[in-house]
Amino acid sequence: MPKKATELSKSVHASLRSATKPVAPSPATRTPPKRTKPTQAELAQLAPIPEVLRPHLDILFVGINPGVVSGRKQLHFGNPQNFFWKGLYQSSLIPQNIAPEDGHKLWTNWNMSIVNLVQRTTPSTSDLSRLEMRDAVPDLCQKISEYKPKVVCFVGIGIYEIFAALTKPTPGLQPMVYDLSTSDDRQPPLRSLAPNETLNSNEQPQFAYLFVMPSTSGRTTTYQNPEKLMYFRQLKHIRDCVTASPPRPIDYSTLADLGPPTL
Template sequence: MDEEREDLELLGEEKSRLRNFQISLSQFSFSDPHDKKPPVSASNSSQPSPAREGTNIVASGASPPRNTPSRKGKRPRTQDDVRVSESPSPSKRAKGKKPHRGYASPERYAHLNHLNDCLLESLDIMFCGINPGQRSAEIGHHFAHASNHFWKCLHLSGLTPERIPPTEDYTLPERYRLGLTNIVDRPTAEATELKDSEFKEGIVPFLSKVARYRPRIACFIGVRTGRIVLDHVMRGLPKTQRQGFLLGLQPYKIVYSNSECGSSEASKSPESSCISETLFYAVPSTSGKVQGYQIPDKVKLFSQLKTDLMKLKDGMLSTANFTVITC
């Protein structure tokens, strides 16, 4: 009897402990946040639930709660969303790059003065710019804007032994046998404000200027100028004989007669011999706004110009296959 009583007491204690354990587990059971029924608490405990604010406790076997959209039709932000939103959009990346200006009528820059040419007869190179920039027109000197690479290219290529400031542009003809002019006279802030027709109108006056001063090489500073002039001088040839535009030495020349050469004042000058023909050259625009050619690219082409000039002076540059043009 005593043994049966002890077994019953042990069984009762086990049931009591099991009930208390079940009550304790009920505190940690998962409850639907939308369920308005209060959580079940232990009847024999006055202690608050151990779950802390902001802590999600998930019962074993239950699925973790999903992120639900805050507004209908929108999904929650993911890590990829954050990375995409933080990276600059194409429009933001291009925001700092100003668009090219369109055509500007002559009245817009009528307050600016034209530039004077810096020329003498029988120069080694006559540089032909596009037109005076706004800064150049304001101070009266060629390639005057601080971002223009012309003077730097002259020096780094060896065409001048030192870097010449724009304010000394007028000294180039006598000091270094280099000259300056433009295909279009009127100034603008950007070359994109000119029409192609203005380039074409400037071709005949420019070629007449070349024939008058007879430089060894006339060099266009700007792809647009070189291409338009090439199309003009080759227009009378059959299409099969026309050549496409390339930078560097151009496939045409002006040839002078012996009588023209003999009457030249330059033939009496000890600094230069009589020049019987003028070759044409093209390099990119030296404007800092030109993105396709950086300073090393431009310097390389200016250096090649100097090399070809030396070959021409030494009689090592053949021009027999060049097309002869008239002014």
């Protein structure tokens, strides 16, 4: 066979081998690994997320219970899709944009902390029964009464619905306050406020304001993140008022300017 024909034959065979060789998908086109669904045994082994409390917190945040990502990481609002930490920063409630792994700074640097109504980790909040949530209310009341935060913020409308035994409460600043002077924690000791009423500087140490915002979970689509951010901004105004020296009355016109109607 002539030399040129031999070289051409080799070239053709090389091209065929190259064409039939499997090509690895590029990183951009690879299918992400599927999430592994936790077994009941794994969920049962997940410890409650640690809670760190001290007297007279500026804000005590109340979540409903840990999701699987948070339970595995042992971090509050540990899922990166959750808007909680972004909302704190974008509203200027905290001066740094922190990850869930740095959540301890909320307590060490900014006098705020987080607890859960129910300690048990579940794939979804729908896995909690109303009875289980109601049974957890006295323990939450005990924490509020003992540590006397200035503001209690419920991160989820359904949590406050269970806590206050209300049907479809309106998010925002609530028309009632928590009486911190009571020692009966079997049910929340709530006192109603008149429209646009605010606590004076003498009353504020005796009561905690109650604030409700939509759940910050990425699964909550009724409220989009820009609207959730409005509630964080309202909460910042309330925090700034109660931590001023001396404490300032809450300005309801400012709350109205910052976000959805409250009270």
